[in-house]
Amino acid sequence: MMPIDRERSDADMNSLKRTKLAYSILSIVLIVIGIYLIIRPQTAMLTVCRVLGVVLMFYGIIRLLGYFSHDMYQLAFQFDLAMGIFSLVAGCIFLFRTEWIAELIPAFIGVIVLIDAVFKIQTSLDAKRFGISKWWLILILAVIAGALGAMLLVIPLKVVEFVMVLIGINLVIDGVLNFWVVHDTVRMIDSL
Template structure:
Protein backbone atom coordinates (compact mmCIF):
# COMPACT_ATOMS: atom_id res chain seq x y z
CA UNK A 1 0.00 0.00 0.00
CA UNK A 2 2.85 2.36 0.86
CA UNK A 3 4.45 1.77 -2.55
CA UNK A 4 1.16 2.46 -4.31
CA UNK A 5 1.06 5.84 -2.60
CA UNK A 6 4.66 6.46 -3.64
CA UNK A 7 3.86 5.62 -7.25
CA UNK A 8 0.92 8.03 -7.17
CA UNK A 9 3.26 10.73 -5.83
CA UNK A 10 5.71 10.00 -8.68
CA UNK A 11 2.92 10.32 -11.23
CA UNK A 12 1.80 13.61 -9.68
CA UNK A 13 5.37 14.96 -9.70
CA UNK A 14 5.71 13.98 -13.34
CA UNK A 15 2.41 15.62 -14.25
CA UNK A 16 3.22 18.82 -12.36
CA UNK A 17 6.65 18.97 -14.00
CA UNK A 18 5.14 18.61 -17.47
CA UNK A 19 2.46 21.23 -16.78
CA UNK A 20 5.10 23.61 -15.41
CA UNK A 21 7.10 23.16 -18.60
CA UNK A 22 4.09 23.87 -20.79
CA UNK A 23 2.76 26.98 -19.00
CA UNK A 24 4.34 27.71 -15.61
CA UNK A 25 2.48 30.92 -14.79
CA UNK A 26 -0.89 29.66 -16.00
CA UNK A 27 -0.55 26.33 -14.20
CA UNK A 28 0.57 27.95 -10.95
CA UNK A 29 -2.18 30.58 -11.12
CA UNK A 30 -4.79 27.87 -11.68
CA UNK A 31 -3.53 25.85 -8.71
CA UNK A 32 -3.54 28.92 -6.45
CA UNK A 33 -7.08 29.84 -7.49
CA UNK A 34 -8.21 26.22 -6.95
CA UNK A 35 -6.66 26.23 -3.47
CA UNK A 36 -8.49 29.52 -2.82
CA UNK A 37 -11.82 27.99 -3.81
CA UNK A 38 -11.19 24.97 -1.59
CA UNK A 39 -10.31 27.28 1.32
CA UNK A 40 -13.49 29.30 0.79
CA UNK A 41 -15.63 26.17 0.72
CA UNK A 42 -13.88 24.79 3.79
CA UNK A 43 -14.43 28.09 5.56
CA UNK A 44 -18.12 28.10 4.71
CA UNK A 45 -18.35 24.54 6.02
CA UNK A 46 -16.70 25.62 9.28
CA UNK A 47 -19.13 28.55 9.65
CA UNK A 48 -22.12 26.31 9.05
CA UNK A 49 -20.74 23.80 11.54
CA UNK A 50 -20.20 26.54 14.11
CA UNK A 51 -23.78 27.80 13.92
CA UNK A 52 -25.28 24.31 13.88
CA UNK A 53 -23.34 23.17 16.95
CA UNK A 54 -24.47 23.67 20.54
CA UNK A 55 -22.92 26.89 21.92
CA UNK A 56 -20.75 25.10 24.51
CA UNK A 57 -19.21 22.80 21.93
CA UNK A 58 -19.02 25.53 19.30
CA UNK A 59 -16.98 27.71 21.65
CA UNK A 60 -14.43 24.91 22.04
CA UNK A 61 -14.21 24.13 18.34
CA UNK A 62 -13.30 27.67 17.31
CA UNK A 63 -14.96 26.96 13.96
CA UNK A 64 -16.12 30.56 13.58
CA UNK A 65 -12.54 31.89 13.66
CA UNK A 66 -11.24 28.97 11.58
CA UNK A 67 -13.96 29.51 9.01
CA UNK A 68 -13.39 33.26 8.73
CA UNK A 69 -9.61 32.82 8.44
CA UNK A 70 -10.10 30.14 5.80
CA UNK A 71 -12.48 32.35 3.80
CA UNK A 72 -10.12 35.35 3.96
CA UNK A 73 -7.16 33.19 2.88
CA UNK A 74 -9.27 31.68 0.10
CA UNK A 75 -10.37 35.07 -1.17
CA UNK A 76 -6.75 36.23 -1.16
CA UNK A 77 -5.68 33.18 -3.19
CA UNK A 78 -8.59 33.48 -5.61
CA UNK A 79 -8.33 37.22 -6.25
CA UNK A 80 -4.64 37.93 -5.63
CA UNK A 81 -3.07 34.85 -7.24
CA UNK A 82 -0.55 37.07 -9.07
CA UNK A 83 0.95 37.98 -5.69
CA UNK A 84 2.17 34.40 -5.38
CA UNK A 85 3.73 34.63 -8.83
CA UNK A 86 5.54 37.82 -7.73
CA UNK A 87 6.98 36.07 -4.68
CA UNK A 88 7.89 32.98 -6.70
CA UNK A 89 11.59 33.20 -5.80
CA UNK A 90 10.70 32.84 -2.10
CA UNK A 91 8.30 29.99 -2.86
CA UNK A 92 11.04 28.36 -4.92
CA UNK A 93 13.37 28.52 -1.93
CA UNK A 94 10.71 26.74 0.13
CA UNK A 95 10.40 24.18 -2.65
CA UNK A 96 14.19 23.74 -2.57
CA UNK A 97 14.04 23.03 1.16
CA UNK A 98 11.25 20.50 0.59
CA UNK A 99 13.28 18.77 -2.15
CA UNK A 100 16.32 18.71 0.15
CA UNK A 101 14.29 17.03 2.90
CA UNK A 102 12.87 14.58 0.36
CA UNK A 103 16.41 13.80 -0.82
CA UNK A 104 17.47 13.06 2.73
CA UNK A 105 14.48 10.71 3.11
CA UNK A 106 15.50 9.02 -0.17
CA UNK A 107 18.92 8.31 1.35
CA UNK A 108 17.10 6.22 3.96
CA UNK A 109 15.28 4.37 1.19
CA UNK A 110 18.51 3.68 -0.73
CA UNK A 111 20.33 2.45 2.38
CA UNK A 112 17.36 0.25 3.30
CA UNK A 113 17.41 -1.27 -0.17
CA UNK A 114 21.17 -1.86 0.11
CA UNK A 115 20.84 -3.47 3.54
CA UNK A 116 18.02 -5.67 2.21
CA UNK A 117 20.42 -6.69 -0.56
CA UNK A 118 18.18 -5.46 -3.35
CA UNK A 119 20.12 -5.38 -6.59
CA UNK A 120 18.87 -2.02 -7.87
CA UNK A 121 19.51 -0.03 -4.68
CA UNK A 122 21.79 2.30 -6.62
CA UNK A 123 18.79 3.71 -8.54
CA UNK A 124 17.32 4.97 -5.28
CA UNK A 125 20.76 6.33 -4.34
CA UNK A 126 20.98 8.16 -7.68
CA UNK A 127 17.51 9.59 -7.06
CA UNK A 128 18.56 10.76 -3.61
CA UNK A 129 21.75 12.34 -4.96
CA UNK A 130 19.85 14.10 -7.74
CA UNK A 131 17.24 15.39 -5.29
CA UNK A 132 19.95 16.84 -3.08
CA UNK A 133 21.77 18.27 -6.12
CA UNK A 134 18.58 19.86 -7.50
CA UNK A 135 17.77 21.27 -4.07
CA UNK A 136 21.25 22.77 -3.78
CA UNK A 137 20.97 24.39 -7.21
CA UNK A 138 17.51 25.77 -6.43
CA UNK A 139 18.61 27.09 -3.03
CA UNK A 140 21.70 28.77 -4.49
CA UNK A 141 19.51 30.23 -7.29
CA UNK A 142 22.18 30.94 -9.92
CA UNK A 143 19.53 31.74 -12.51
CA UNK A 144 19.34 35.05 -14.38
CA UNK A 145 15.63 34.80 -15.06
CA UNK A 146 12.53 33.45 -13.42
CA UNK A 147 11.62 31.65 -16.64
CA UNK A 148 14.78 29.56 -16.49
CA UNK A 149 14.13 28.83 -12.82
CA UNK A 150 10.59 27.57 -13.68
CA UNK A 151 12.09 25.35 -16.38
CA UNK A 152 14.72 23.97 -14.01
CA UNK A 153 12.11 23.21 -11.35
CA UNK A 154 9.92 21.47 -13.94
CA UNK A 155 12.77 19.36 -15.33
CA UNK A 156 13.96 18.43 -11.84
CA UNK A 157 10.46 17.25 -10.94
CA UNK A 158 10.24 15.13 -14.09
CA UNK A 159 13.69 13.55 -13.61
CA UNK A 160 13.09 12.82 -9.92
CA UNK A 161 9.67 11.32 -10.60
CA UNK A 162 11.00 9.08 -13.35
CA UNK A 163 13.93 7.79 -11.25
CA UNK A 164 11.73 7.27 -8.20
CA UNK A 165 9.16 5.35 -10.24
CA UNK A 166 11.85 3.10 -11.74
CA UNK A 167 13.37 2.42 -8.32
CA UNK A 168 9.94 1.73 -6.82
CA UNK A 169 8.94 -0.66 -9.57
CA UNK A 170 12.25 -2.51 -9.42
CA UNK A 171 12.14 -2.76 -5.63
CA UNK A 172 8.55 -3.99 -5.83
CA UNK A 173 9.47 -6.72 -8.33
CA UNK A 174 12.46 -7.74 -6.19
CA UNK A 175 10.34 -7.88 -3.01
CA UNK A 176 7.71 -9.90 -4.88
CA UNK A 177 10.31 -12.40 -6.13
CA UNK A 178 11.75 -12.72 -2.61
CA UNK A 179 8.36 -13.90 -1.37
CA UNK A 180 8.25 -16.82 -3.80
Protein backbone atom coordinates in the same frame (compact mmCIF):
# COMPACT_ATOMS: atom_id res chain seq x y z
CA MET B 1 -6.34 -18.27 15.62
CA MET B 2 -4.96 -19.01 12.18
CA PRO B 3 -7.93 -17.58 10.21
CA ILE B 4 -7.65 -14.25 12.05
CA ASP B 5 -3.93 -13.99 11.27
CA ARG B 6 -4.60 -14.87 7.62
CA GLU B 7 -7.32 -12.19 7.45
CA ARG B 8 -4.96 -9.64 8.97
CA SER B 9 -2.24 -10.67 6.50
CA ASP B 10 -4.67 -10.28 3.57
CA ALA B 11 -5.77 -6.87 4.87
CA ASP B 12 -2.14 -5.79 5.29
CA MET B 13 -1.35 -7.00 1.75
CA ASN B 14 -4.32 -5.10 0.28
CA SER B 15 -3.36 -1.99 2.23
CA LEU B 16 0.19 -2.19 0.93
CA LYS B 17 -1.02 -2.72 -2.65
CA ARG B 18 -3.30 0.35 -2.39
CA THR B 19 -0.44 2.40 -0.96
CA LYS B 20 1.89 1.34 -3.79
CA LEU B 21 -0.80 2.27 -6.31
CA ALA B 22 -1.33 5.67 -4.68
CA TYR B 23 2.45 6.28 -4.65
CA SER B 24 2.61 5.34 -8.32
CA ILE B 25 -0.23 7.71 -9.21
CA LEU B 26 1.37 10.51 -7.17
CA SER B 27 4.70 9.92 -8.90
CA ILE B 28 3.03 10.15 -12.31
CA VAL B 29 1.24 13.38 -11.26
CA LEU B 30 4.59 14.90 -10.21
CA ILE B 31 6.14 13.88 -13.54
CA VAL B 32 3.22 15.34 -15.54
CA ILE B 33 3.28 18.65 -13.63
CA GLY B 34 7.06 18.78 -14.04
CA ILE B 35 6.84 18.20 -17.79
CA TYR B 36 4.13 20.86 -18.04
CA LEU B 37 6.35 23.40 -16.25
CA ILE B 38 9.31 22.52 -18.49
CA ILE B 39 7.16 23.01 -21.61
CA ARG B 40 5.23 26.07 -20.32
CA PRO B 41 7.57 27.92 -17.94
CA GLN B 42 5.57 31.14 -18.33
CA THR B 43 2.71 29.62 -16.29
CA ALA B 44 1.52 32.03 -13.60
CA MET B 45 3.29 31.53 -10.27
CA LEU B 46 0.02 31.83 -8.30
CA THR B 47 -1.54 29.01 -10.33
CA VAL B 48 1.53 26.88 -9.76
CA CYS B 49 1.32 27.58 -6.01
CA ARG B 50 -2.30 26.48 -5.81
CA VAL B 51 -1.74 23.33 -7.86
CA LEU B 52 1.35 22.47 -5.83
CA GLY B 53 -0.63 23.08 -2.63
CA VAL B 54 -3.17 20.46 -3.64
CA VAL B 55 -0.44 18.07 -4.79
CA LEU B 56 1.52 18.55 -1.54
CA MET B 57 -1.57 17.81 0.55
CA PHE B 58 -2.26 14.67 -1.49
CA TYR B 59 1.43 13.77 -1.23
CA GLY B 60 1.30 14.20 2.56
CA ILE B 61 -1.72 11.92 2.86
CA ILE B 62 -0.07 9.27 0.66
CA ARG B 63 3.15 9.47 2.67
CA LEU B 64 1.21 9.00 5.92
CA LEU B 65 -0.62 6.00 4.43
CA GLY B 66 2.74 4.59 3.38
CA TYR B 67 4.14 4.97 6.87
CA PHE B 68 1.25 3.02 8.38
CA SER B 69 1.28 0.28 5.72
CA HIS B 70 2.94 -3.04 6.41
CA ASP B 71 5.92 -3.14 4.05
CA MET B 72 8.17 -6.06 4.91
CA TYR B 73 11.45 -4.14 4.62
CA GLN B 74 10.11 -0.72 5.67
CA LEU B 75 12.57 0.94 3.29
CA ALA B 76 10.40 3.02 1.00
CA PHE B 77 8.15 4.30 3.78
CA GLN B 78 10.56 4.70 6.69
CA PHE B 79 10.54 8.53 6.70
CA ASP B 80 6.96 8.97 5.62
CA LEU B 81 5.52 10.11 8.95
CA ALA B 82 7.76 13.19 9.02
CA MET B 83 7.49 13.87 5.28
CA GLY B 84 3.72 13.31 5.37
CA ILE B 85 3.17 15.85 8.13
CA PHE B 86 5.62 18.30 6.56
CA SER B 87 3.93 17.96 3.15
CA LEU B 88 0.43 18.48 4.59
CA VAL B 89 1.54 21.66 6.37
CA ALA B 90 3.35 22.85 3.25
CA GLY B 91 0.27 22.16 1.11
CA CYS B 92 -1.89 24.25 3.46
CA ILE B 93 0.61 27.11 3.29
CA PHE B 94 0.66 26.92 -0.52
CA LEU B 95 -3.14 27.03 -0.67
CA PHE B 96 -3.92 29.61 1.99
CA ARG B 97 -0.89 31.93 1.78
CA THR B 98 -0.51 31.83 -2.02
CA GLU B 99 0.70 35.40 -2.60
CA TRP B 100 3.25 35.15 0.18
CA ILE B 101 4.57 31.76 -0.90
CA ALA B 102 4.86 32.74 -4.59
CA GLU B 103 8.03 34.66 -3.75
CA LEU B 104 9.45 31.76 -1.79
CA ILE B 105 8.36 28.87 -4.02
CA PRO B 106 11.75 28.07 -5.57
CA ALA B 107 13.48 27.88 -2.19
CA PHE B 108 10.56 26.02 -0.64
CA ILE B 109 10.48 23.36 -3.36
CA GLY B 110 14.27 23.22 -3.22
CA VAL B 111 14.15 22.45 0.51
CA ILE B 112 11.44 19.78 0.07
CA VAL B 113 13.33 18.07 -2.77
CA LEU B 114 16.63 18.32 -0.89
CA ILE B 115 15.17 16.77 2.29
CA ASP B 116 13.48 14.01 0.30
CA ALA B 117 16.73 13.36 -1.61
CA VAL B 118 18.69 12.97 1.62
CA PHE B 119 16.10 10.47 2.88
CA LYS B 120 16.29 8.61 -0.43
CA ILE B 121 20.10 8.44 -0.18
CA GLN B 122 19.67 6.69 3.16
CA THR B 123 17.00 4.45 1.62
CA SER B 124 19.43 3.47 -1.16
CA LEU B 125 22.11 2.55 1.37
CA ASP B 126 19.58 0.53 3.39
CA ALA B 127 18.46 -1.15 0.14
CA LYS B 128 22.07 -2.15 -0.52
CA ARG B 129 22.22 -3.77 2.93
CA PHE B 130 19.05 -5.73 2.12
CA GLY B 131 20.62 -6.95 -1.13
CA ILE B 132 18.37 -5.04 -3.53
CA SER B 133 20.30 -5.04 -6.79
CA LYS B 134 19.30 -1.60 -8.12
CA TRP B 135 20.15 0.33 -4.94
CA TRP B 136 22.75 2.34 -6.85
CA LEU B 137 20.10 3.72 -9.23
CA ILE B 138 18.14 5.08 -6.27
CA LEU B 139 21.38 6.65 -5.00
CA ILE B 140 22.19 8.29 -8.35
CA LEU B 141 18.66 9.70 -8.78
CA ALA B 142 18.66 10.95 -5.18
CA VAL B 143 21.99 12.76 -5.63
CA ILE B 144 20.75 14.37 -8.88
CA ALA B 145 17.47 15.41 -7.21
CA GLY B 146 19.39 16.82 -4.24
CA ALA B 147 21.72 18.82 -6.48
CA LEU B 148 18.81 20.29 -8.44
CA GLY B 149 16.96 21.04 -5.20
CA ALA B 150 20.03 22.87 -3.92
CA MET B 151 20.15 24.88 -7.17
CA LEU B 152 16.63 26.16 -6.46
CA LEU B 153 17.93 27.60 -3.20
CA VAL B 154 20.54 29.76 -4.90
CA ILE B 155 18.93 30.80 -8.21
CA PRO B 156 17.45 34.32 -8.03
CA LEU B 157 13.69 34.55 -8.56
CA LYS B 158 14.23 37.27 -11.19
CA VAL B 159 14.81 34.56 -13.77
CA VAL B 160 11.24 33.26 -13.33
CA GLU B 161 11.01 31.16 -16.49
CA PHE B 162 14.33 29.43 -15.75
CA VAL B 163 13.17 28.83 -12.17
CA MET B 164 9.92 27.28 -13.45
CA VAL B 165 11.87 24.96 -15.79
CA LEU B 166 14.16 24.01 -12.90
CA ILE B 167 11.12 23.32 -10.68
CA GLY B 168 9.71 21.17 -13.49
CA ILE B 169 12.93 19.19 -13.78
CA ASN B 170 12.96 18.72 -10.00
CA LEU B 171 9.39 17.43 -10.02
CA VAL B 172 10.09 15.01 -12.88
CA ILE B 173 13.19 13.59 -11.19
CA ASP B 174 11.46 13.37 -7.80
CA GLY B 175 8.48 11.62 -9.42
CA VAL B 176 10.74 9.11 -11.19
CA LEU B 177 12.72 8.57 -7.98
CA ASN B 178 9.58 7.98 -5.89
CA PHE B 179 8.19 5.60 -8.52
CA TRP B 180 11.43 3.65 -8.68
CA VAL B 181 11.82 3.44 -4.90
CA VAL B 182 8.28 2.22 -4.26
CA HIS B 183 8.48 -0.41 -6.99
CA ASP B 184 12.00 -1.60 -6.26
CA THR B 185 12.08 -1.64 -2.44
CA VAL B 186 8.54 -2.40 -1.26
CA ARG B 187 8.14 -6.11 -0.74
CA MET B 188 5.14 -8.17 0.16
CA ILE B 189 5.65 -11.52 1.82
CA ASP B 190 3.95 -13.40 -1.05
CA SER B 191 6.19 -11.71 -3.65
CA LEU B 192 9.47 -12.99 -2.23
